Amino acid sequence: MLELILQTSVNAIYAASFMALVAVGLVMIFGVMRVINFAHGELYMLGSYCVVFFYADQQFPILVATCIGLVFVGVTGILMERALFRPLRDNPLGGLIASIGFLLCAQAIISMGFGVRAEHVPPTTQQVINLGIEGVAIPLQRLYVVIAAVLLLGALYVFLRHTRFGWALRACAQDAKAAALQGISLNQTARIAMFIGAALAGTAGALTAPLVRVYPYMGHSVIVTAFIIIIVGGIGSLEGAIVAAILYAFVHTFVTTFADGVIADIVGLLLMLMVLVVRPNGLFGTRERA
Amino acid sequence: MTRWLGFAILAVLLIGAPFVLSFSQQEIAVFLVINVLIVCSYRLLTLTGEWSLGHFVIVGVGGYASALLSKPTWLPPETAAALGGGLPVPLAMLAGGCVAALVAFVLSFPLFRLKGFYFLIGSFAAGEVIRLLWKKFRDPFGGPKGLKSVEGFPDIQLGDISLPMWDATNYYYLCLIVVGVSLWILYRIERSRIGLTFHALHWQDKLAESVGVNAWRYRMLAFVIASFFAGIAGALMAHYLGTVNPNMFDVEPMVFVLIWVIVGGTATFYGPILGVVTLTVLNEIVLRELGVADQMRHLIYGLLLILAVLFLPKGLESGVERLRARFRRREEGDNRAAQPDAA
Numbered sequence: 001m002l003e004l005i006l007q008t009s010v011n012a013i014y015a016a017s018f019m020a021l022v023a024v025g026l027v028m029i030f031g032v033m034r035v036i037n038f039a040h041g042e043l044y045m046l047g048s049y050c051v052v053f054f055y056a057d058q059q060f061p062i063l064v065a066t067c068i069g070l071v072f073v074g075v076t077g078i079l080m081e082r083a084l085f086r087p088l089r090d091n092p093l094g095g096l097i098a099s100i101g102f103l104l105c106a107q108a109i110i111s112m113g114f115g116v117r118a119e120h121v122p123p124t125t126q127q128v129i130n131l132g133i134e135g136v137a138i139p140l141q142r143l144y145v146v147i148a149a150v151l152l153l154g155a156l157y158v159f160l161r162h163t164r165f166g167w168a169l170r171a172c173a174q175d176a177k178a179a180a181l182q183g184i185s186l187n188q189t190a191r192i193a194m195f196i197g198a199a200l201a202g203t204a205g206a207l208t209a210p211l212v213r214v215y216p217y218m219g220h221s222v223i224v225t226a227f228i229i230i231i232v233g234g235i236g237s238l239e240g241a242i243v244a245a246i247l248y249a250f251v252h253t254f255v256t257t258f259a260d261g262v263i264a265d266i267v268g269l270l271l272m273l274m275v276l277v278v279r280p281n282g283l284f285g286t287r288e289r290a
Numbered sequence: 291m292t293r294w295l296g297f298a299i300l301a302v303l304l305i306g307a308p309f310v311l312s313f314s315q316q317e318i319a320v321f322l323v324i325n326v327l328i329v330c331s332y333r334l335l336t337l338t339g340e341w342s343l344g345h346f347v348i349v350g351v352g353g354y355a356s357a358l359l360s361k362p363t364w365l366p367p368e369t370a371a372a373l374g375g376g377l378p379v380p381l382a383m384l385a386g387g388c389v390a391a392l393v394a395f396v397l398s399f400p401l402f403r404l405k406g407f408y409f410l411i412g413s414f415a416a417g418e419v420i421r422l423l424w425k426k427f428r429d430p431f432g433g434p435k436g437l438k439s440v441e442g443f444p445d446i447q448l449g450d451i452s453l454p455m456w457d458a459t460n461y462y463y464l465c466l467i468v469v470g471v472s473l474w475i476l477y478r479i480e481r482s483r484i485g486l487t488f489h490a491l492h493w494q495d496k497l498a499e500s501v502g503v504n505a506w507r508y509r510m511l512a513f514v515i516a517s518f519f520a521g522i523a524g525a526l527m528a529h530y531l532g533t534v535n536p537n538m539f540d541v542e543p544m545v546f547v548l549i550w551v552i553v554g555g556t557a558t559f560y561g562p563i564l565g566v567v568t569l570t571v572l573n574e575i576v577l578r579e580l581g582v583a584d585q586m587r588h589l590i591y592g593l594l595l596i597l598a599v600l601f602l603p604k605g606l607e608s609g610v611e612r613l614r615a616r617f618r619r620r621e622e623g624d625n626r627a628a629q630p631d632a633a
């Protein structure tokens with residue numbers, strides 16, 4: 001029993017790290033631009049397809065393919081900012097709708113290019129690392145995701161706390177008008193935030209491509225999870241997103257293991273509804289950001 | 291005068307439509323009419339300023355309820371027999387609407403503690419929970435495969451002629467009548483004191499509350515009424531398709547409802563109708579006739595959505611309103627030009 005609990009915890013840590021990557025990106029985008037990016041799951045999907053194309057088809061090393069995924073999806077994010085979110089800055093619902101339009105386009109383009117069937121991505125490594133206790137192990141592939149998440153989120157933390165760009169970003173998230181009056185370029189900041197947010201989602205997609213079913217509509221379940229996480233954590237709070245990702249991953253993984261997947265989804269949604277009703281600003285939200 | 295002429299032309303067009311459409315287009319017309327009811331009921335909710343992402347699940351509640359009430363396989367056989375086997379389908383449809391309204395009533399207690407974006411997400415979560423419950427419980431909801439062989443609408447006897455309701459044309463007329471009556475009721479509600487209060491809540495909720503309007507109660511009322519008609523739409527859909535399953539009511543159709551409403555615009559009563567009709571005709575009829583592949587049509591849909599938001603942010607109705615304003619101005623101009631002669 002103890003082994004099962006420990007093993008489930010290990011699985012939950014893996015789930016938490018990739019959910020945190022996606023959710024933190026979503027929060028960054030919302031924080032700076034006040035836009036809910038409905039197409040965030042599709043950015044994740046694009047990251048996976050970069051790996052499908054460069055690693056599975058073109059036989060590039062996985063590390064190169066992942067880096068291409070990071071840059072490609074990040075640049076896609078910049079383009080989205082320029083073409084969709086910047087013209088619609090004063091129209092929050094408009095940004096949401098435009099991102100839904102982008103979502104439809106991305107799904108259509110990918111399914112035209114690759115077909116709607118699930119892609120086969122060969123595993124990069126079959127190695128399983130034993131964690132000292134009999135029956136508790138983590139596949140190396142999953143460990144990569146955990147390591148990458150810790151490294152990237154750590155780097156993001158340092159970037160936000162200790163660089164001028166990071167300060168500018170946090171200033172914009174606090175009060176865009178005041179930040180603009182201090183001479184911070186909103187366009188520049190939005191571009192950086194969008195690059196980082198999109199690149200995090202793309203990296204998550206690239207890293208998990210060998211572990212999940214890669215198909216054009218895979219973003220759907222990801223965006224639902226990400227919404228739950230950012231609501232529980234408090235929209236606009238990065239720390240909240242990380243903590244909520246861990247909380248949600250543990251709840252979801254344990255319920256899936258001990259009951260079943262659908263019940264786990266229901267429990268996750270009820271958790272979110274409860275947070276919404278009891279503490280609408282989320283666990284870490286500080287003020288009304290409706 | 292022109293108004294009545296307009297209605298007459300519209301009625302002729304709607305009644306004549308099935309005669310010029312091909313069989314598959316008749317099917318689309320049935321769903322188009324049902325979708326009109328869905329978007330219009332949705333608009334009633336948006337009048338109070340709240341946007342829901344759970345509306346299509348409420349449609350599903352109506353469909354499931356109506357299907358289960360008209361064919362109570364979930365009751366023990368003796369009880370069902372004692373009750374005389376399920377409700378007749380038309381009554382079951384009304385009951386489906388009522389169940390949807392009831393579900394909305396219960397949901398409004400947690401949901402209307404939330405506003406704006408939080409309401410959007412909260413309603414989405416609530417809808418998703420309902421949908422997953424359908425998926426989870428094989429009895430009575432049929433699990434992931436849903437309910438099959440839902441009771442069809444009974445044939446209508448007009449003297450010696452019997453109109454079978456599995457036929458797309460006949461069902462189209464039935465939907466036309468049901469939806470027409472529903473739209474008339476929705477229109478009257480909007481024009482009544484209640485509707486004006488909804489508008490007030492949207493634009494000046496603090497002010498409305500300060501003069502004694504119970505905002506929470508009115509929001510709930512809008513949600514319940516909208517859900518009733520959504521439920522009716524769902525019942526119409528269920529008894530035509532003969533099947534309901536959880537996947538029919540996931541986020542994707544909800545996104546389409548949102549698209550129709552936003553592309554059409556929500557400031558006027560006809561805005562959402564304009565949106566759903568234009569986009570459906572474009573998507574199902576024009577593009578399909580041109581033989582554009584499925585994926586390509588999704589791409590075009592997505593691009594259109596982006597372009598609409600960027601260049602027509604107030605919806606198609608704003609274009610119509612502009613045309614009408616120009617037309618009126620020209621008429622006034624003519625009158626002014628004519629007046630000196632008269633004098």
